[in-house]
Amino acid sequence: MTPHHHLRRPARSLALATTLAVIATLLSTLAGPTALAANPAGERDAERRSFVAWDSTVINPGGRIRAHGKLPGGKRKVALQVKVERSWQTIDTTRTNRKGKFRVAGRLDWYGKHRVRVLAPARRPFVRSTKARVLPPYAPVGNRKDFAFIHGTSVRKNYRFNPCQKITYRINSEDVGPEARPLIKAGMTQLSWATGLKFKYVGKSRLIPYTMAKRRHYPRGTDLVIAFATHAEVPDFDKRAAAGFGGPRWLHPARNSKGQRVWMTTEAGVTLSTDYWHNGFAHGYFDNTRATIGELILHEIGHAVGLGHVPAAPQEIMNGRGYYRYPDGYYKGLYNLGDLNGLSKVGLKQGCLRPVRAGRVTEVEVAEPPLS
Ligand SMILES: [Zn+2]
The missing domain is CATH 3.40.390.10 (Collagenase (Catalytic Domain))
Structure with missing residues (x-):
């Protein structure tokens, strides 16, 4: 096999993916009337009007990540969460009011770039995520590469506390x-x-x-x-x-x-x-x-x-x-x-x-x- 074939292979699988996507769209169109019956027009409107606005996503420790918005489906639980490796941690919870409106504000005293999200759990959960940054309240000097672990050079071999426990x-x-x-x-x-x-x-x-x-x-x-x-x-x-x-x-x-x-x-x-x-x-x-x-x-x-x-x-x-x-x-x-x-x-x-x-x-x- 020539390198040329290698180059073409992803293109072919892309074509396949596109085909599958088209088929999926066709199927969903065909299934349309059934879906409509289960999802009344009002609910669809509410879904269309739902939103999350991020009010504060760049903070110093002591500040809060803030968002507000409107969700479909009356009173429901809403969580503000931050991503950690392979899971999410909740930093604030609230409930929407009768009109579906909510406000969340979670403390995030942890430097770095983070992914945060608003999650309203349900059979069909409502999720919106964005990037957030927590900056040190001073301008650090030095070089990012200048660190070492006590035990071994890899992250995995180093000893550390369980960060999910106080x-x-x-x-x-x-x-x-x-x-x-x-x-x-x-x-x-x-x-x-x-x-x-x-x-x-x-x-x-x-x-x-x-x-x-x-x-x-x-x-x-x-x-x-x-x-x-x-x-x-x-x-x-x-x-x-x-x-x-x-x-x-x-x-x-x-x-x-x-x-x-x-x-x-x-x-x-x-x-x-x-x-x-x-x-x-x-x-x-x-x-x-x-x-x-x-x-x-x-x-x-x-x-x-x-x-x-x-x-x-x-x-x-x-x-x-x-x-x-x-x-x-x-x-x-x-x-x-x-x-x-x-x-x-x-x-x-x-x-x-x-x-x-x-x-x-x-x-x-x-x-x-x-x-x-
Ligand atoms: Zn020392």
Whole structure:
């Protein structure tokens, strides 16, 4: 067979498809009267007058995707949904009024381009979709390609949390006082915006993830602990010349939305240096004299969700060698383009995970120490 034949083959199947489409149209025309009987004229008119208007589709976190419209068929349920890999997640629901009118407004605090839709479920569901964008409330710098995973280079081999489940976390800020808590929470908010993961603060803890004995678990209902610890408690701060550690601790066999085998993070830990809090980092996210605790927090929680270092990319928070001083003289606790791209790949965009049993293996402890 010559290449020429290869070229012609799609054309032939296109012709076939066209023929089939014509036949389908003919059949539906022939079936017309029956269809009309089942679908009174009024209903058809209502269908013709139905619409969805998208009022707001480019937002920052904190904003809402908004739409209004009119649907056929009296009072019915309407959902506003966002697409994730192989499924849709509902971000708002309402009902149409008697005239079929509705308004929906769903929060979408998850950076990136998304497909959103209005769905009115029924035997014949009404669906209209469009593109939406959630933009960071600042202009990230750097390069989209500058990210790395801790475990393996492919998205599939990296460890990640199940993005379709709330991730609960606790804070141990005993060493440094309550001032640290809102700073950590601000970091978690940024992480959530970048990944689409939902984190829920469930209280204080006295644990230090880094010093926990082998085979030890967090108490039930805790997926992540973020703790401050002194260099006396964690000598590795000095030995590894680090100000923090972060990474997954326990994994569970799982399948991704494509049915492939993956590892799901069930516990992760972050340990931050109390000594550097007292004598080192600026206590905030922006400072024009020195690197900030905000940058350190963002870096270590980035490890906790599966990102590694990008030593050749000084502008990224995940650089691993130090923090970037912007041309305006400031250190800024903000994820940049490579960070954001990497974080999007360990989050909701990749779809839900489903824990499975793999033979007798139900869970494994991450053998290697967390990254600093
Ligand atoms: Zn690091």
